[in-house]
Every structure is written in C-alpha cells, then in structure tokens.
Amino acid sequence: MPQTRSALSRRAAPAVVRRLVGALAATGLATTLGWAALASPAAQASDDVTVSNVTTTSEKAETWATVNLTADWSADHPTAGQTLTVTLGDGLKWPDGLDFKLINKDAPDVSIGDCAAAADTGTLTCTLNKNVEQWNHVDGSLWAHGQLTDQAVGKTSLSVTVNDRTATVVPGDGNGDGTCDAGCGGVTAPPADKDTHKSGWFTKKEDGTYTWTWDVNVNGSKEYTVVDHNATFQEVACTDSDWTKSWKPENVTTNGDSVHWTVPSADTVCHARYTTQTTTDSASNTATVNDKQYDATTDAQAIGGGDGVGVAAPPSTTSTPSATPSASPTPTPTPSETSSAPAVPPSSTPSESAPVATPPSATPSKTPGTPSLARTGAAAATAGLVAVVAMAVGGVGLAVSRRRA
Numbered sequence: 111m112p113q114t115r116s117a118l119s120r121r122a123a124p125a126v127v128r129r130l131v132g133a134l135a136a137t138g139l140a141t142t143l144g145w146a147a148l149a150s151p152a153a154q155a156s157d158d159v160t161v162s163n164v165t166t167t168s169e170k171a172e173t174w175a176t177v178n179l180t181a182d183w184s185a186d187h188p189t190a191g192q193t194l195t196v197t198l199g200d201g202l203k204w205p206d207g208l209d210f211k212l213i214n215k216d217a218p219d220v221s222i223g224d225c226a227a228a229a230d231t232g233t234l235t236c237t238l239n240k241n242v243e244q245w246n247h248v249d250g251s252l253w254a255h256g257q258l259t260d261q262a263v264g265k266t267s268l269s270v271t272v273n274d275r276t277a278t279v280v281p282g283d284g285n286g287d288g289t290c291d292a293g294c295g296g297v298t299a300p301p302a303d304k305d306t307h308k309s310g311w312f313t314k315k316e317d318g319t320y321t322w323t324w325d326v327n328v329n330g331s332k333e334y335t336v337v338d339h340n341a342t343f344q345e346v347a348c349t350d351s352d353w354t355k356s357w358k359p360e361n362v363t364t365n366g367d368s369v370h371w372t373v374p375s376a377d378t379v380c381h382a383r384y385t386t387q388t389t390t391d392s393a394s395n396t397a398t399v400n401d402k403q404y405d406a407t408t409d410a411q412a413i414g415g416g417d418g419v420g421v422a423a424p425p426s427t428t429s430t431p432s433a434t435p436s437a438s439p440t441p442t443p444t445p446s447e448t449s450s451a452p453a454v455p456p457s458s459t460p461s462e463s464a465p466v467a468t469p470p471s472a473t474p475s476k477t478p479g480t481p482s483l484a485r486t487g488a489a490a491a492t493a494g495l496v497a498v499v500a501m502a503v504g505g506v507g508l509a510v511s512r513r514r515a
Contacts, residue, residue, distance in 0.1 A: 112311075159185045159194045164277040166270060171281035171293030172300050173263060173354065176426035177256040181272050184249045188242035188420070196254065198232040201297070202263030204277065205255065207314030207321070208414050212236060212250065215419040220249075222418050236416065245420025251300040254414035260354040262297040266290065299352040302379035305328045308397055312411065313385070320410060322393045324384045331400065333372045334380065339396040341384035346371055348380040479482060 154460035163182040168175060183194050198204065204227035212223035225236035234254060242248055258281060262268060268279040282290040282295045306328050313321040324341055330335050343364060350358045359380070362371040369382055386395060 117155045117436055159183050159192050161273045161275045164272050164275055164278055165286045166279045167284055167286045168281045169284050171297050173258055173260050174257060175258050177279055183249050186247050188238055188248045190238060190240040192238045194236040196234040197271045198256055201259055201265055202256050203259050205257055210414045212416040212418055214438045215417040245422055248418045248420035250418030252416035258297055262298055263297040280483045299354040301352050302349050303327055304379055304464050306399060308406040310408040320388050322386050324395045326382045326397050328399055329379045330376055335370045336382045336397055336399050337368045338384050339367045341386045343369055344383040346382050347378060348373055348378050350378055456511050
C-alpha cells in the first residue's frame with residue numbers, strides 16, 4: 111500500500127504542475143499584452159524637437175571674432191520640458207551671459223521657452239514651457255552669437271551640433287555658403303592693440319542685476335598706475351605679441367582703487383580688467399591711466415533669441431448618434447475654420463520675463479456629447495479585447511491540464 115500511494119503521488123504531481131503552469135501562463139500573457147495595449151497610445155506622440163536649416167557665418171577668421179548661428183525647429187504635440195540643444199565644438203565658445211527667452215511670435219510678450227548657455231560644456235539648452243501645449247504643432251527659429259577662441263588658431267573649419275544635426279563652421283565665411291571669403295589660411299591671432307584706450311561689454315544678468323567687464327588697454331610706458339573708483343579690480347595681463355601668448359606681471363600691487371605694476375619694455379601691451387554692476391541695461395565707467403582719464407559706455411546688446419508659432423488642434427468632428435434613427439440621414443457637421451491671428455515679426459531683442467498667458471482661441475472647445483478621450487478609447491477597447499483573449503487562452507490551458515490529469 112505505501113508503494114501504491116507513492117505511485118499515485120508521483121502521477122498526481124505532474125497534473126498539479128501542469129495546472130499551475132497553465133494558470134501562470136494565462137496570467138502572464140494577459141498582463142504582458144494588456145500593458146502593451148495600454149502603452150501603445152503614448153508611442154504615437156512625438157517627443158522630439160526637429161531641427162532644420164542650420165546656418166553659420168563668420169566675418170573674420172580671427173580669435174574672438176563673432177560666429178553667427180541660425181536654425182529652424184519644430185515639434186508635433188509639443189509639451190513642457192522638451193529641449194533643443196546647441197553644442198559648440200573645439201575652438202568655439204558662447205559669450206558670458208548668453209541667456210534669453212523663446213517668444214510666441216503671435217504674442218511677443220508671452221514666453222514659450224527659456225534658453226541658457228553653460229560655459230563649461232559649450233552647450234546652449236532651450237527648454238519649452240507649458241505655453242506650447244496649446245498647440246498641436248509648433249514651428250520656430252533660433253539665433254545666437256558664439257566666438258572663435260585661441261584653440262581655433264590655424265583651423266579652417268570647426269563644427270556645431272544642433273540636437274542631432276551637425277553643421278560646419280568656416281571661419282571667414284561671411285555669407286553662410288560654406289566657403290571662406292576672407293582670411294582663408296586658417297584662424298589667426300591678431301597682434302595686441304598698441305593704443306591706450308578703455309572698452310567695456312555686458313557679461314551677464316542675474317536676478318535683475320547686470321554685470322559689466324571693463325578693459326583698460328595700455329602701451330608706451332614701463333610703469334602704470336590705473337585708478338578706477340567705481341569698479342572691482344580683477345587682473346592685469348600683458349603680451350609682447352598677441353593675446354594667445356599673454357603673461358601676468360609679478361609686481362602688481364593694489365592700494366584701494368589704485369593698481370600699480372611695471373614691465374621691462376615700453377612696447378609691451380597690458381590690460382587691467384574691472385567689473386561693475388547695475389540694475390539698468392547700460393553702463394558707463396571712468397578710469398585714469400598715469401593721471402590721464404579714459405571713459406567708456408556700453409549697453410546690453412542681444413546675443414541670442416528665438417520664437418515659435420503653433421497650430422491649434424482641430425476641433426473634434428465626431429457626432430453623437432441619435433437614439434431614434436431618422437428617415438433621412440443627418441448630414442455630418444462640418445467644423446468651423448479657425449482663423450489664426452496675423453503674424454507679428456519677431457523682436458530683435460529677446461523680451462524679459464513676461465507674464466504667462468494662454469491665448470483664448472488657442473485651445474479648441476469640445477463638442478457637447480463628444481467623448482473627451484477619443485484617441486484613448488480605441489486603446490482601452492483593444493486592451494479589453496486582449497484581456498478577454500488572454501483569459502480564454504488561460505481557460506483552455508487549464509481545461510487541457512485537467513483532461514490530461
């Protein structure tokens with residue numbers, strides 16, 4: 111008898127295993143296919159910002175000369191958080207303070223994104239905000255100024271990448287046709303300017319405060335005393351040729367607003383640099399060099415900008431069927447045409463932080479009685495059908511298992 115029960119147990123064990131395997135298979139199939147059906151609507155939406163018409167120009171093939179970049183961009187079903195990146199290759203850099211907004215071309219006071227450059231990575235990143243979600247499709251443009259650096263010396267071509275599209279930068283290509291027009295032997299470093307003068311430029315804006323850099327260029331003496339009463343001293347650098355071969359004098363001393371140093375030759379060119387801050391977009395500064403006064407005035411010029419304009423999603427044309435069929439077919443209602451506002455030319459200067467506003471005509475009104483989730487309804491029906499089929503397959507598996515048992 112113990113041997114008979116042992117044999118029965120051995121025969122019953124495979125039957126139990128088959129039932130368990132059939133149940134697990136049905137459950138796994140239903141879960142896998144159900145999730146696949148639910149995930150399919152999300153795959154229909156595009157998460158990419160498409161880039162086209164990337165163009166670069168460079169008037170001079172010299173270090174610190176400006177490189178101009180323009181590009182067009184677009185996105186289907188745009189959403190907040192989508193990004194557009196512009197990465198500069200070796201020998202190029204973004205100027206300090208490159209930070210601007212993408213504006214709604216039809217409403218220049220409304221921002222649709224923010225752009226900022228990271229000096230350490232050479233990447234300008236533009237991030238769309240929620241104001242683009244009013245549109246089913248958006249087209250835009252972008253422009254920004256970069257600079258050639260001393261790493262570009264001797265090179266006849268460089269590169270810039272906008273999202274996944276790489277463009278060639280040809281130093282000296284003034285019209286953007288891809289061929290050099292001036293200084294075609296490669297980027298050069300011009301000799302230092304042997305003239306005493308003062309210049310300034312906008313550096314950055316942060317929390318409403320503008321930072322300015324002032325450069326006092328001196329030559330013709332072996333000893334200098336520079337005084338600037340309203341600025342913060344940064345450094346002194348000198349060169350005997352060009353600024354790619356600069357050096358710092360070791361005998362620089364400061365005394366309050368005064369900076370003093372000496373050089374071995376009167377032909378040596380030096381500059382003393384200072385910074386100031388204002389709450390306005392222009393600034394002036396005065397300094398004295400060996401008791402002679404030099405003035406400079408500058409303002410914050412735009413070094414980047416962009417815009418976009420979208421197309422609103424068309425209103426739904428799905429009509430609710432009548433409960434009682436009529437004798438003659440009811441004509442399908444035709445959606446009214448949405449007239450777009452006349453385009454406003456983009457501002458040459460990017461606007462400051464603007465109030466976020468949604469145009470009242472941008473979001474189409476829903477037709478009463480029309481399901482608001484028309485596209486996801488088909489996915490839900492598919493998921494339900496898949497689940498029913500999976501349960502049926504599982505039931506067949508269980509029945510076969512019992513029959514074999």
